[in-house]
Amino acid sequence: xxxxxxxxxxxxxxxxxxxxxxxxxxxxxxxxxxxxxxxxxxxxxxxxxxxxxxxxxxxxxxxxxxxxxxxxxxxxxxxxxxxxxxxxxxxxxxxxxxxxxxxxxxxxxxxxxxxxxxxxxxxxxxxxxxxxxxxxxxxxxxxxxxxxxxxxxxxxxxxxxxxxxxxxxxxxxxxxxxxxxxxxxxxxxxxxxxxxxxxxxxxxxxxxxxxxxxxxxxxxxxxxxxxxxxxxxxxxxxxxxxxxxxxxxxxxxxxxxxxxxxxxxxxxxxxxxxxxxxxxxxxxxxxxxxxxxxxxxxxxxxxxxxxxxxxxxxxxxxxxxxxxxxxxx
Amino acid sequence: xxxxxxxxxxxxxxxxxxxxxxxxxxxxxxxxxxxxxxxxxxxxxxxxxxxxxxxxxxxxxxxxxxxxxxxxxxxxxxxxxxxxxxxxxxxxx
Amino acid sequence: xxxxxxxxxxxxxxxxxxxxxxxxxxxxxxxxxxxxxxxxxxxxxxxxxxxxxxxxxxxxxxxxxxxxxxxxxxxxxxxxxxxxxxxxxxxxxxxxxxxxxxxxxxxxxxxxxxxxxxxxxx
Amino acid sequence: xxxxxxxxxxxxxxxxxxxxxxxxxxxxxxxxxxxxxxxxxxxxxxxxxxxxxxxxxxxxxxxxxxxxxxxxxxxxxxxxxxxxxxxxxxxxxxxxxxxxxxxxxxx
Numbered sequence: 001x002x003x004x005x006x007x008x009x010x011x012x013x014x015x016x017x018x019x020x021x022x023x024x025x026x027x028x029x030x031x032x033x034x035x036x037x038x039x040x041x042x043x044x045x046x047x048x049x050x051x052x053x054x055x056x057x058x059x060x061x062x063x064x065x066x067x068x069x070x071x072x073x074x075x076x077x078x079x080x081x082x083x084x085x086x087x088x089x090x091x092x093x094x095x096x097x098x099x100x101x102x103x104x105x106x107x108x109x110x111x112x113x114x115x116x117x118x119x120x121x122x123x124x125x126x127x128x129x130x131x132x133x134x135x136x137x138x139x140x141x142x143x144x145x146x147x148x149x150x151x152x153x154x155x156x157x158x159x160x161x162x163x164x165x166x167x168x169x170x171x172x173x174x175x176x177x178x179x180x181x182x183x184x185x186x187x188x189x190x191x192x193x194x195x196x197x198x199x200x201x202x203x204x205x206x207x208x209x210x211x212x213x214x215x216x217x218x219x220x221x222x223x224x225x226x227x228x229x230x231x232x233x234x235x236x237x238x239x240x241x242x243x244x245x246x247x248x249x250x251x252x253x254x255x256x257x258x259x260x261x262x263x264x265x266x267x268x269x270x271x272x273x274x275x276x277x278x279x280x281x282x283x284x285x286x287x288x289x290x291x292x293x294x295x296x297x298x299x300x301x302x303x304x305x306x307x308x309x310x311x312x313x314x315x316x317x318x319x320x321x322x323x324x325x326x327x328x329x
Numbered sequence: 330x331x332x333x334x335x336x337x338x339x340x341x342x343x344x345x346x347x348x349x350x351x352x353x354x355x356x357x358x359x360x361x362x363x364x365x366x367x368x369x370x371x372x373x374x375x376x377x378x379x380x381x382x383x384x385x386x387x388x389x390x391x392x393x394x395x396x397x398x399x400x401x402x403x404x405x406x407x408x409x410x411x412x413x414x415x416x417x418x419x420x421x422x
Numbered sequence: 423x424x425x426x427x428x429x430x431x432x433x434x435x436x437x438x439x440x441x442x443x444x445x446x447x448x449x450x451x452x453x454x455x456x457x458x459x460x461x462x463x464x465x466x467x468x469x470x471x472x473x474x475x476x477x478x479x480x481x482x483x484x485x486x487x488x489x490x491x492x493x494x495x496x497x498x499x500x501x502x503x504x505x506x507x508x509x510x511x512x513x514x515x516x517x518x519x520x521x522x523x524x525x526x527x528x529x530x531x532x533x534x535x536x537x538x539x540x541x542x543x544x
Numbered sequence: 545x546x547x548x549x550x551x552x553x554x555x556x557x558x559x560x561x562x563x564x565x566x567x568x569x570x571x572x573x574x575x576x577x578x579x580x581x582x583x584x585x586x587x588x589x590x591x592x593x594x595x596x597x598x599x600x601x602x603x604x605x606x607x608x609x610x611x612x613x614x615x616x617x618x619x620x621x622x623x624x625x626x627x628x629x630x631x632x633x634x635x636x637x638x639x640x641x642x643x644x645x646x647x648x649x650x651x
Contacts, residue, residue, distance in 0.1 A: 001332060002379070003429060008339050010436040012346055013470075017440045017463050019350050021447040026455055031358045033459060034399055035349060038369045040466055041388070045373055047433075048496040049473045050385050050483040053373075055508045057391045061366070062398035064512060069406045071455060071519040075526040079453035080533050086450050093446045100438035109430025111479040113494075118478060122497040130486060138484040138498040139505065147502060154506040161513035168520040190405065194632065197401055200625040204618070208394050215387065222384050222485060227509045228391075235395045242401050312509055319516045326523065328413065330554050334595060337561035341568030348572050348580070356634040360581050363626050364571060367588045368564065370619060371595050374612065378599055382482060383608035390611060393618040400626040407633040 003110070006046045013039045027077050030068040037064060050223040051139045054215070058231035063316055066238055070323035133297045135220040143225065144301035148284040151304070152269055155311055159266050162315035169322040190245035201243045208236035216309045220298070226305040230312025238320050246324040258318045265311025272303045331379045338372045359403050366396040433474040441467035452534040454522045458515060465511050472500040553601035560594030563587045577634060578641045585627035592619045 016039060020032045037060025044053035108115035129141045143151050191197050216229030241249035272284070279288040286300025287293035342365060349361035373389040444467060447460025476497040484498040526532050529540055570583025596616040603609045635641075 002376075005335060005339060005376075007429060007432050008343075010433060012343060014436055014439050014443075015350070016346065017443045020459060020463060021443050021451070021456075025355070026453070026459075027355055028352070028358055029456065029459055031355070031362050031403075032349060033462070034362045035346065035365050036463070036466065038365055038392075040469070041392075042369055042372060043470065044473050045376060045385070045388060047473050047477045048481055048483045049476060049501045049504070050382075050388065050485070052469075052473060052501050052504050052508070054388050054391060055505050057388055058395070059508055059512050061392060062395045062402075064515075065399040066402045067512070067516055067519060068455075068459075069402050071523055073406060073409065074523045075455060075532050079451065079456050089446060089450045093442045093449075096445075097438050097442040100441070101435050104431050104434035104438065107431065107434055109427055110433050110474060111430065111477045111481075113478050115475065117475050117500070118497055122499050125498055126484065126486075126495050136486040136488075138486065138495070139501050142498050142502045143505065150502075151506060154510050157510050158513045161510070161517045164517045165520040168517075168524050191401065191408070191629075194404070194629070196628050197404070197625055200621050201401065204394065204621065207618070211390065211394055215391075223387055223483070225505075227505060231509065232391065232395065235398055239395075239398050239401065242398070242405050315513060319513070322520065323516075323523070330557050334557050334561040334564075334598075337565045341564045344568035344572045345584075354577055354634075354639060356577055356630060356639060357580065359630055359633075360571065360577070360584055363630065364567070364584045364588065367592065367619065367623060370615065371560075371564070371592060374596065374599060374615060378602065380482060382487075383603060383606070383611075384485070385483070386608060386611040386615065389615050390618070393615045393622065397622040397626040397629075400629050404629040404633045407637050411636055 002046060006043060009039055009043050009046065013043065024079050024081055025077065026072055026079055027069075030065060030072065033068065034060070034065050037061070051137075051225065051228075054223045054228045055231070058215075058228045058235065062235040062238060063231060063320070066242075066320065067323060070320070074323070074326055074328050132294070133301070134294045135298060135301070137220055137222065137224075139223075140219050140225050140301065140305070144304050145284075145286060145297055148273070148304065151308065152273070152284070155266055155269055155308055158312060158315050159262060162262060162318055165319050165322050169326055190241065190248070191243050192245065198243050201239055205236050205240055208239065209233055212236060216305065217302075219305055220301065226308030226310075227312055229305075230309040230314075231316060233309075234313045234316035234320070237317055241320070241324065246321065250321065253317065255318075255321070258314050258321070261310050261314025262318065265307045265309070265314060268307035268310065269304050272300055272307070276300075331375050335372060335375050335379065338368050338375065342368050342372070359400065363397070363400055366392060366399075370396070433470070437467050437471045437474065440470065454525065454532045454534065455519070458518045458522065461518070462511065462515055465507075469504045469507065472504045476500040549601050553598045556594045556598035556601070560591045560598060563591035563594060567591060577639060578631070581627060581631060585623060588623050589620060592616060592623070 013036065016032055016036045020029050020036065023029050037056060041053045041056040041060065044056060125142055125146060126138055129138045133141045133145055135141055212229045212233035215224035215232055216226060219225035237249060237253060240252065276285045276288055277283055281288035286297045289296035289299050345361045345364045345368065349358045352358060370389045370392040373392065374386060377383055377385040441464055444460045444464030448457050448464065451457055451460060478494055478496050481494040481496040484495040487493060522532055525537065529537050531537060564587065567584055567587025570587065571580050574580045574583055593616065596612050600609050600612045603612065
């Protein structure tokens with residue numbers, strides 16, 4: 001029965017994707033991307049991936065929309081339709097789709113327990129996690145401990161992307177633009193004149209941040225972890241910036257603090273790895289962090305999840321501020 | 330019973346998506362996105378119970394908390410756009 | 423049973439169509455933001471493929487429940503890969519958007535053919 | 545006693561499903577933007593109350609019930625706020641409320 005739900009949701013997903021590509025109004029496309037993300041999260045949840053669904057929810061519900069709208073405000077809202085070589089590419093795309101669909105007939109069907117993916121390391125992870133690490137959430141265990149190198153790499157990709165955005169956008173804006181001090185003061189007031197969103201939003205911000213901390217520290221026992229928590233806390237602070245204006249949000253969390261968060265989070269992760277070497281183990285081997293290897297693993301995962309959370313929160317907020325601080329040409 | 334509720338929610342999601350695709354104004358689409366968000370929250374809560382894993386309600390809670398940031402961003406977008414247009418008119422005259 | 427076999431492949435078909443829809447946007451659309459939207463659709467399709475592979479019949483999310491000894495759990499590995507990829511995806515999309523904003527400031531347009539004309543003229 | 549609670553929760557869930565569906569129908573079929581928003585936002589709140597209370601009765605006293613209560617509280621706060629924000633931005637950019645069918649175009 002639930003598989004039929006999944007089929008229905010996937011059909012809606014395909015329709016939404018086609019609509020995003022077809023529409024010429026970019027604002028509409030961004031709104032449809034919101035629906036696309038909701039459908040993806042629901043699909044992930046139906047397919048038993050609660051952690052992934054939580055990540056998609058935390059990122060897709062607020063931050064993606066805010067970033068794309070920020071970019072639209074700085075560029076243009078409509079695309080000009082040019083159709084050069086449209087039929088050729090349509091043909092190529094359709095042929096490739098058919099080839100891909102033909103190839104799926106050799107794939108194991110959805111949920112087949114004998115599929116090759118389920119026979120290699122996955123059973124080992126599921127069996128050994130309670131013994132080696134002793135936490136219920138296997139996804140967090142694999143993310144933090146078994147594949148810690150991988151996650152370290154991903155954190156540094158986020159770090160690098162954030163530095164890239166800051167390099168590109170935080171310089172002085174283009175020379176041919178008149179600097180208009182009045183415009184900046186009148187546009188950067190957020191939604192201060194809208195009483196209802198302001199009251200409700202300010203009421204919700206503490207809950208959002210609190211929920212972020214819950215997701216951060218409950219990640220060993222339920223769906224959650226550093227990536228989701230960082231995104232949720234960042235969403236809460238972005239909400240504050242929307243309500244009170246961007247400068248006000250920078251007073252609450254100033255730029256140096258954001259820089260400190262990005263660097264500190266990534267460094268914390270690396271430092272835990274080096275502490276493993278210093279105590280006589282391998283890089284990112286947490287077993288040596290405490291007398292009992294299981295406790296050591298748990299401490300290690302807690303610390304690196306904290307590092308991930310801080311770094312992701314700082315990176316997403318810096319990216320948001322980089323877009324929000326720029327004046328449209 | 331959970332199935333019946335889920336089916337009602339799924340059909341309504343399809344209706345909301347139709348509204349989002351038809352338009353005609355951009356606000357209709359924002360409305361559809363907002364509706365879709367509430368429906369997803371409800372669907373996730375129902376499916377969490379359907380699966381017998383109520384600890385997954387965290388997901389619905391996330392959407393309940395941060396889904397309206399998108400709509401506020403839209404309000405902010407339109408507001409600053411209208412202010413900018415007013416400024417441009419003043420500058421141009 | 424035949425129908426169930428086919429339904430079991432539906433996820434992969436949806437993946438193929440969504441993937442190619444994203445690719446179509448990337449190769450035909452001249453607007454740079456539209457290209458980035460296409461790219462993120464493409465990316466989401468890949469996420470969908472990975473998450474499809476993690477499902478096991480009768481399984482549940484890989485968070486071990488106490489007191490349920492014979493519970494089957496879905497595969498945690500694809501979930502780990504995609505979980506990090508989603509956050510990396512939004513960061514790289516933001517990087518792309520930043521470049522688009524700078525292009526708009528330097529060229530005054532984000533349409534590919536207009537940029538090419540401007541480049542040729544200069 | 546248990547069966548009475550069961551029956552009550554099924555009734556609430558069924559009503560909630562009905563409200564969800566009616567709201568979707570209204571959002572699709574009504575003639576202009578403000579009427580559509582009216583249909584969608586009112587039924588959203590009502591259906592959330594009915595469905596979540598229905599599930600809550602099934603969950604009994606547990607952490608899940610408290611989480612459901614939190615979800616309900618946040619939905620009831622954010623839903624009307626989002627509707628307000630949306631109506632406000634529609635009004636700001638000059639979409640006039642009226643009783644005629646939709647005459648507005650993409651802007």
